[in-house]
Amino acid sequence: MRELSLHILDLAQNSIGAGAHNVTIVIDEDEAGFFTFSIKDDGCGMSEDMIRQVRDPFVTTRKTRKVGMGIPFIDMVSQQCGGRLEIKSVEDEGTLLKAYFEKDNIDRPPLGDIVESIKVLLAGAPWLDVIFTYKNKTKEFTFDTQEVREVLGDAADFTNPEVYSWVEGYLRQNIALVQDKEER
């Protein structure tokens, strides 16, 4: 995939498939020399057997094909960039994925359009509560869908054009305030 934001959207789809209600996404431009992102959910989690096998593309829970590319893909990309993919998961509690990439590695894909990924994620799974943080060494921005639900109450519908258009504008302006210009 061309952008890390597409991997983030893809991995968040796994959280949805795992029945998660809460998803926390953190992007850090510079964590001790690594660009990192993490996705934590409260979905069904994985057994220890599954955790051991999940980096293998020929292991999958899907029923339409006998290959699952999402995790093997980001596992490979992070290793090609001098990093790694950490997987922590407890059955019935949830899963935490964290991908590390050397910040200055020439092979690191750009982050790309993270705002579009978040907008599409929320409009496609409007029941999710998402906490999204974008940070670097000096600045940090967090968006929490609970804040929107507090203002809108039962009118908080992330599939409504007015709401997802607001989310897009709000995220774009606030991430631009934090993001290092080399990451744009």
Place this chain on the structure above:
Amino acid sequence: MKSLADLQALREKLKADIKLRRNEGTIVIVGMGTCGIAAGAREVMSAILDELAVRKLVDVQVRQTGCIGMCEKEVLVDVIRPNEPRITYGKVKPEDIKKIIAEHVVNGRIVEELVVGKIEQN
């Protein structure tokens, strides 16, 4: 600058919209498996969301689904108008969306050149 206060002002309108959106409107479904996303499903879904916002088509619902096994035809977009066959479009690009929405979603004319499947509904 956008702020949470903007949402406060939208509250009453959004409440009224919820009733509209519960009605039996048209449903648009985008394939969002790894295969779909790699083929451009995010950009296609975003184009759909943007076009619905521009046209203020409040009664259309956009949903997503996982891989349905036709990975080579991604991005797959289904359009289901009430009491009409379910039409599946394949290899959809963001630039096809204006046409699919104007022709099919709004006017009920199927965009034949992009169709890969048709399922009659009961």
